[in-house]
Amino acid sequence: MxxxxxxxxxxxxxxxxxxxxxxxxxxxxxxxxxxxxxxxxxxxxxxxxxxxxxxMRATAGCRYHCDPDANGSGCAECQGRGHGGPLEREIIxxxxxxxxxxxxxxxxxxxxxxxxxxxxxxxxxxxxxxxxxxxxxxxxxxxxxxxxxxxxxxxxxxxxxxxxxxxxxxxxxxxxxxxxxxxxxxxxxxxxxxxxxxxxxxxxxVTPEDVETRVEIVRRRDAFERDGSTFLAAWQSQTDELRRGIVAARERLHEVYVGDAILRQASQLCVRVGADGLRGELTIVRAARALAALQGNHAVVVEHVREVAPAALRHRLRRDPLDESASTVRIGRAIEENFRA
CATH class of the missing domain: 3.40.50.300 (P-loop containing nucleotide triphosphate hydrolases)
Structure with a gap:
């Protein structure tokens, strides 16, 4: 493998x-x-x-690995089998x-x-x-x-x-x-x-321009290709830590508080950059909440919004014939103006 x-x-x-x-x-x-x-x-x-x-938990033998706790929202095969009692489960x-x-x-x-x-x-x-x-x-x-x-x-x-x-x-x-x-x-x-x-x-x-960064990337990749097992073992503890962080963030996610002030700032930012629709605000709020959960915070703060806003809005901007600067530049400018106001 x-x-x-x-x-x-x-x-x-x-x-x-x-x-x-x-x-x-x-x-x-x-x-x-x-x-x-x-x-x-x-x-x-x-x-x-x-x-x-x-x-994750899945229904044993299901071709679509449905959630056994889905309460009737699984596939037709699982719903049919579910009438005979609890479905068998497996971890996949x-x-x-x-x-x-x-x-x-x-x-x-x-x-x-x-x-x-x-x-x-x-x-x-x-x-x-x-x-x-x-x-x-x-x-x-x-x-x-x-x-x-x-x-x-x-x-x-x-x-x-x-x-x-x-x-x-x-x-x-x-x-x-x-x-x-x-x-x-x-x-x-x-x-x-x-x-x-x-x-x-x-x-x-983006392609890194710093020489030392490029050298270290090549060094790591070369080490992986020469002896993948040893390389994976050397990074296993960091991988396990990231996995534990995702598990903890999922458990914490619904407890993270998003105040009205954050919602207002997200909307103001979307209006300022001329984002299409309302998906920009929704994505900013959801992404900021997930980031806060990853970082172990119990409330979304302005810094979380600043970090996720470019990714949430970069592809939602209308073309501005009077401003041909890249979308990332426009968003960065709008963020500075929005949070300075």
Whole structure:
């Protein structure tokens, strides 16, 4: 089995790492979009996130690993079995599923199990990637290069939390609730606005310019590739600490207080930058709450808002023909003006 580079060993890219951990604490934030240069650790960070996620309870034998405590919101198979008493449970790893750029519609949504149909004459559904990603993370590298019909499928599933398949005589409906994580290089194409709006946070991964930082990154990567087992062992304690932090933050999340003053500042900031819709405020509040929980705080303060606001608003700005400065610069300027006022 291929070894995964540890999240704790990733040097720099603090905004990207913070956004991924925030999404791990509160999936309701809506996922993370990572744009940046090639070779800046985007895919490495997302795949390493799987090692930080605490195991979850699932219904034993369920193809969609439904929550056994979901009170009737699982798949049809689990609901049918649930009438006979409590469902059997198992502990599984949170799925982090890759959606390849060239994946077909059948591979994503599922299709008729042809082998079983031909050999046994039974019409059976073969689940796709959306089924595998249920209650986990769906990762799309080069997300800005997805074909339009694939984007439509993802939008439907993300909006409804279900995957509906009506084809080849099949009529299947199963849960498909996942945290969407995408990465890409903005120079290779823009993302459709409808899909862009589905991401809660948008972060930038930049190539480090400091020589010492670059040297240390290369040194760590080289050590990992030469002796992965030793390298993983050396970083295991830091990885365990990050995992414990995510578990504690999840337990603390609903106790974190968000005052009216914070809500007002978030709204004022969104108005100042001209953010589309109200998702900006909601994302700022949710992300700030998750960050406060990660840091062990019991209330959101201004500093939490300042830290998450760029990622929450970067992809929600209207084009300003009189101000062609980058969105990050505009947001930073608005933050200084908003919190200075």
């Amino acid at each position: 291929a070894k995964t580079y540890p999240f704790s060993a990733i040097l720099g890219q603090e905004e990207m790492k913070r956004a991924l951990m925030i999404a791990a604490v509160d999936p309701a934030i809506g996922g993370v979009l990572i744009f940046g240069d090639r070779g800046t650790g985007k895919s490495t960070a997302v795949r390493a996130l799987a090692e930080l996620l605490p195991p 790893s949170v799925p982090v599923v890759d959606l390849p750029l060239g994946a077909t519609e059948d591979r994503i949504v599922g299709a008729l199990d042809l082998e079983r149909a031909l050999t046994q004459g039974v019409k059976s559904f073969e689940p796709g990637l959306l089924a595998r990603a249920n209650r986990g993370f769906l990762y799309i590298d080069e997300v800005n290069l997805l074909e339009d019909h694939i984007v439509d499928l993802l939008l439907d599933a993300a909006a409804s939390g279900e995957n509906v398949v009506e084809r080849e005589g099949l009529s299947i409906r199963h849960p498909a609730r996942f945290v969407l994580v995408g990465s890409g290089n903005p120079e290779e194409g823009e993302l459709r606005p409808q899909l862009l709006d589905r991401f809660g946070l948008c972060v930038e991964a």
